[in-house]
Amino acid sequence: MNERSRDPDGTDRNARADGSGPDAAAPENTVVRRATRSDLLxxxxxxxxxxxxxxxxxxFExxxxxxxxxxxxxxxxxVGYVVSDVMPNHGRGIGHVKDIAVRPDARGAGLGRYLLERALVALAIDGATLVKLEVRIGNEPAISLYRDVGFEPARRVPGYYADGEDAFLMVLDLDAWQA
Structure with a gap:
């Protein structure tokens, strides 16, 4: 990971002009932290x-x-969560964003983006250099968010979901994202 100044509370020091990126500030009155057992319900x-x-x-357990x-x-x-992890793959850490959601009454305020970006930072610290995720082909809001953050569609996965809907496999180069 590159050397960038970060405040422990997520205060914006080196965020991009649009407020996004590895050093973006949290949405107002929001703290992002590791999940605990008491959060699971x-x-x-x-x-x-x-x-x-x-x-x-x-x-989730x-x-x-x-x-x-x-x-x-x-x-x-x-009000929201993200689940992601890192798996070794031929000497390279591959991050996987497995699940992300924001409570319906908290949507539209940038919380999903912020959670995703915090997960990307955690994945980079944990050794990932590339991150992948799957998204329903019909989930335009999520696809738009992922593209805005820097993910690119790699391929279409036919019948990925249990109901038969296809998915896009999307990928992000973490080194480029952090630059």
Missing amino acids: DVYRIEKSSFSQPWPYSA TFLDEPGFLVAVRGAAV
């Missing part, structure tokens, strides 16, 4: 309200020790 509720085929509660399982908190309420 709120995470699961957000998952169920966000997806037609939600992950089971137990899936398996990722509790991952540095890339982050929650966004306002006051005492979890």
Whole structure:
């Protein structure tokens, strides 16, 4: 990871002109931190309200020790989360954004972008140089967000989802993103 100045609380020091990037500031009154067991019920509720085929509660339990399982908190309420991890692949760390969601009443304020960017920083620290994710072909808002952050479609995956919908596999070069 390159040497850039960061405040521990996420204060913007080197964010891009549009406010995005590795050093972007958190949305107002929001703290992003690693998920804990006490967050899981709120995470699961957000998952169920966000997806037609939600992950089971137990899936989130398996990722509790991952540095890339982050929650966004306002006051005492979890308002969003991201689940990501790093796997070695031929000597190179490949990050995988597995799941991301924001509570419906908290959407539209840049929280999804901020969570994604914080996950990318965590993945870089954990050794990833490339990050991948899958997204439903029909999920235009998510595809737009991922493109804005710097992800590019690599290929279409036919029938990826249980209901038969195709996915885009999208990738991001972390070194280029951090530059």
